[in-house]
Amino acid sequence: MRSRLSPLRIVYGDHRANWRIGLVSAFLTVICLIWIYPFVWMISTSLKSNAEMFSNPGLIPQSWATENYARAWTEAHMGSYFFNTLIVTVGSVVIVTTCTSMLGYVLGRYRFPGRNILFFSFVATVFIPQGFTIIPVFELLSRLGLSSNLFGLTIATSGHAMVIFVVLFAGYFAQLPRELEEAARVDGVSFLKIFWYVMLPLARPMVVTVVIMQVLHAWNDFLLPLVVTLANPAIRTLSVGIYAFKGEQFIDWTGMAAAATISIVPIVVLFMLLQRYFINGLAGAVKG
Structure with missing residues (x-):
């Protein structure tokens, strides 16, 4: 019943x-x-003056000092630092997404001698602190003559965060149906075209996830750009430029806050636009 x-x-x-x-x-x-x-x-x-910041602890400014943004953009060179950061970020996103997706595809879809050793070697490098790799990375850039330009900074930024993305791509590609590749091979499609036209479009959520994570890493990275840009302050990124508001005797808190807002707002907007793909990509990688 x-x-x-x-x-x-x-x-x-x-x-x-x-x-x-x-x-x-x-x-x-x-x-x-x-x-x-x-x-x-x-x-x-x-949006406050330095005097009001200490006298008015509330969140609503009284004078609305919007000139802090103009001062940070021009006098503190945050405008040029913004475009430096944009160049490094876009360049590193292209390099990282291309390389990690191809390597993750091979590790996730194919079995070959030494695959497990290679995979676990990649995973082991995650536990190496960034500070330990700064000196060899800078030495390598110096030997290649790339230690004082944006291209060298882009290459260094790209190489630091690849391991996690390779693992994510490998997990995502591993759970895709094998029949897709077999059907493409029957039609005479080459290995590279199978990856580019068949498999990579299916991994769009994972691609967006990697793009967001690499943008966050490249945009907010501080230690590596600080070391690389010591010889050439003109190629500083936003994170290093913000630190310039701190002097020996005085800290320009309102200018630093304006510069930090300029730096953070693009990242927040990007994440809000792409958060659905970000969550789907991580879910697919974990499932794989």
């Missing part, structure tokens, strides 16, 4: 479910407000 629930039990169950949802939503709202408070404070500080 089909079991029947009384109306009272149904209403009681719905009430408990709504109560739990409301409680979880309230808890997450509090966590979200705590999480975004530094970002809101940074924007508020960027």
Whole structure:
């Protein structure tokens, strides 16, 4: 016999479910407000004068000093640093996405002698701190004559973050159907064309995920650009340029906040536009 629930039990169950949802939503709202408070404070500080920043602890500015942005963009050379960062970021995204997708495709779809050793060697390099690799990377760039230009900085930025992306691509490609490649081979399609026209379009969520993660890495990286740009301050990136607001005797907090806002807003907008692909890409990589 089909079991029947009384109306009272149904209403009681719905009430408990709504109560739990409301409680979880309230808890997450509090966590979200705590999480975004530094970002809101940074924007508020960027619109205050240095004097008001200390006298007015609230989030609503009284004078709305929008000239901080103009000062950061021109006098602090954040405009040129912005375009330097854009060049390095776009260049590294192209290099990293191309190389890691091809290597991840081979590791994820093919079995060959030494594959496991190569795979675990890649994974092992994740645990090497970036500080340990700064000196050999800079020495290599110096020997190649690339230590004082944007191309060298782009190459160095590209090489630092490839390992994780190779693993993600390998996991994503491994869970795609084998029949797709077999059908393409029957039609006489070459290995490179199978990858470029068949497999890579199917991995679009993973590509977007890697693009977002590499943009975040290249845009916010500080230690490597700091070392590489010591000999040529004209090629500084935004993260290094922001540090210039800190002097020996005085810190321009409002100018630094304006520069940080200029640096962070493009990343926030990019992530909001592509977050759906980012989540789908990570889910597919974990599943694979």
